[in-house]
Amino acid sequence: MSMHSPFRLGAALVLAAVLATSPVQAQKVGTTSFQFLKVMPTARATGMGDAYVTLAEGAEALFWNPAGVAAAGTHDLSATHIPYLLDTRVSSIGYATSLGGLGSVGVQIQAVDYGEIAETRTENLGFNSDGTYNPGLTGSTFGPTAFAVGVSYARRLTDRFSTGITGKYIYESLYTGSVTRNGETYDTSAGVALFDIGIQYETGFRSLALGMSVQNFGPEVAYAEEGFSAPLSFRLGIAGDLVGPAGIVSQSSQNRITAAYDLSQPNDYDQQMQFGLEYAFAETLSLRTGYKLNYDVEAFTFGAGVKTDLDPVRLNVDYSYGGMGEYLDGIHRITIGARLR
Numbered sequence: 099m100s101m102h103s104p105f106r107l108g109a110a111l112v113l114a115a116v117l118a119t120s121p122v123q124a125q126k127v128g129t130t131s132f133q134f135l136k137v138m139p140t141a142r143a144t145g146m147g148d149a150y151v152t153l154a155e156g157a158e159a160l161f162w163n164p165a166g167v168a169a170a171g172t173h174d175l176s177a178t179h180i181p182y183l184l185d186t187r188v189s190s191i192g193y194a195t196s197l198g199g200l201g202s203v204g205v206q207i208q209a210v211d212y213g214e215i216a217e218t219r220t221e222n223l224g225f226n227s228d229g230t231y232n233p234g235l236t237g238s239t240f241g242p243t244a245f246a247v248g249v250s251y252a253r254r255l256t257d258r259f260s261t262g263i264t265g266k267y268i269y270e271s272l273y274t275g276s277v278t279r280n281g282e283t284y285d286t287s288a289g290v291a292l293f294d295i296g297i298q299y300e301t302g303f304r305s306l307a308l309g310m311s312v313q314n315f316g317p318e319v320a321y322a323e324e325g326f327s328a329p330l331s332f333r334l335g336i337a338g339d340l341v342g343p344a345g346i347v348s349q350s351s352q353n354r355i356t357a358a359y360d361l362s363q364p365n366d367y368d369q370q371m372q373f374g375l376e377y378a379f380a381e382t383l384s385l386r387t388g389y390k391l392n393y394d395v396e397a398f399t400f401g402a403g404v405k406t407d408l409d410p411v412r413l414n415v416d417y418s419y420g421g422m423g424e425y426l427d428g429i430h431r432i433t434i435g436a437r438l439r
Contacts, residue, residue, distance in 0.1 A: 130366040131288065131319040131326040132268050134210045134244050138162070139178035139190040141433040145401020145418035146374025147388020149358035151335035152298060152309030156437065160192040160206040160250050163296035163311040163333075164262030167252035170194035170202040173438040180431050183422070187211040194250070201253030206266070210244040244270040250294075258302060264294035268328070272321065285321075292316035292328055304346045305356075306338040327365055335360040354378040368392055381405060386418070395423030412437045 140158045143150035151163045157176035159166025173195050180188040187210070194204030218234030226232050248266025255261060271287035296311035311333050318325040335358060340347045342354035360372040374388040386401040401418035416433040 129326060130329040130364075131321070132244070132270055132314070132328055134188065134208075134270070135246065135268065135314055135329050137180060137182060137188050139180065139188070139208070139431070139433070140176060141178065141401055141416035141418040141431040142376075142384075142386065142403055144420060144429075144431050145386035145388065145399055145403075145416065146358055146376055147372045147390050147399045148362075149335060149337070149360040149372040149374035149388060151296070151311050151333045151360050152307050152337035153356070153358055154309070157192040157194040157204060157435065158433075159252075159262075160194060160204045160248070160264065161190065161208075163298065163309055164204075164250045164252050164264040164294050165260040165296040165298040165309070165311070167194050167202045167204045167250050167262050168254045168260040168298075170196050170204065170252075171437045171439050172196060174204075174435070175437075176433060176435040178431060178433040180429065182429060183426060185213050187213075201251060204250040204252075206246070206248045206250070206264075208246040210242075212242045212244075214239040214241050240273055242270070242272050244268075248294075258300040260298045262296050266292055266294070268292055268319075288319045288321050290316055290319050290328065304338065305342065305344040306336070306346060309333075309335040309337070330365040331362055333360055333362040352380050354381070384416075390420075395426065396420055410439050412439065 138144060138148060139161050143154065143158065143162060154162035154166035155169035156166065156171065157174035175193050177191045178189065182188050188208070190206065190208040192204060192206040194202060196202045217236045217238040217240055219236055220234060222232055222234045222236055224232055246266050246268045248264050250262055250264040252260060252262030267289060269287065269289040273286040292314045293316060294311060294313045297309070299308045301307060313331045313333070314328045315330055316328050318327050337356060337358035339345045340355045340357050341350050342356070343349060343351055354377070356376045358374040362370050362372065364370065370393060371391040372388065374386065376384055376386045378384040382405050384403040386403070388399040390396045390399065399418060399420040401416065403414060403416035405412060405414045414435045418431045420429045422428055
């Protein structure tokens with residue numbers, strides 16, 4: 099493959115992303131399906147305000163940019179748990195491995211536990227026999243479910259350029275079973291195949307690097323009679339070490355300060371930006387912060403992480419916190435990762 103081929107491929111991917119997102123800019127908030135796909139895992143990334151398309155690597159890259167899977171070690175594992183809003187819990191696990199000169203592969207699973215929800219129906223509205231008001235409760239409960247499973251392939255095309263692709267199946271059930279109304283039976287679940295594509299490019303100037311990804315590209319999802327697009331997102335990013343062994347501003351063997359910036363365009367919202375900073379001492383203890391611009395309630399994020407070597411395994415534990423405005427509780431994420439070199 100010629101040295102120009104990766105750049106042609108990268109340009110083609112960027113053009114495809116722009117063409118894919120341009121027809122849907124007029125969509126409004128809440129008009130996409132599978133909203134759980136927007137609850138991003140991995141505490142390092144979310145502690146840096148989601149500015150991660152360029153930095154993602156190994157098993158964590160499965161959820162952010164499949165090109166980063168090309169940097170996987172012999173075995174990479176990443177697991178995240180998120181106690182989300184209103185007792186909802188989101189869990190994910192990813193595994194990636196290098197195939198040597200053939201590239202790298204990975205698998206991911208994401209699952210949502212919505213808990214039990216009390217069933218209500220309009221025909222049950224009214225007063226009970228004891229005079230109390232019934233807001234429609236039937237006495238039954240149901241539990242919505244949602245999950246995603248995916249497979250990724252990535253490869254380094256040159257020593258600076260990586261690309262990757264993910265195919266995944268997304269399923270969501272809003273109610274237990276089907277619903278019959280006016281003689282018509284409606285399926286309350288939906289499943290669809292979606293794709294992610296991405297590239298990462300090391301510029302060759304110190305630690306400066308670029309990244310791009312398109313996530314959740316695929317067909318509309320039909321619930322009953324309505325069709326909704328998946329939460330398609332196009333993301334461009336740049337990142338580099340301000341301080342570090344290859345620092346842009348200053349070189350240091352013990353201290354590293356990494357800055358990252360992402361520009362993202364979802365198909366159901368205006369353009370958004372993410373800023374992130376990470377300080378690491380001896381690649382063992384890390385402190386992180388980030389800011390998310392043009393979000394309804396999200397803004398500042400914070401996080402920390404610890405890495406330790408148990409030769410030949412390198413373990414990491416990361417934590418992040420993100421505020422959700424005045425009326426909602428903040429979101430905590432915990433990630434445990436392991437890499438066998």
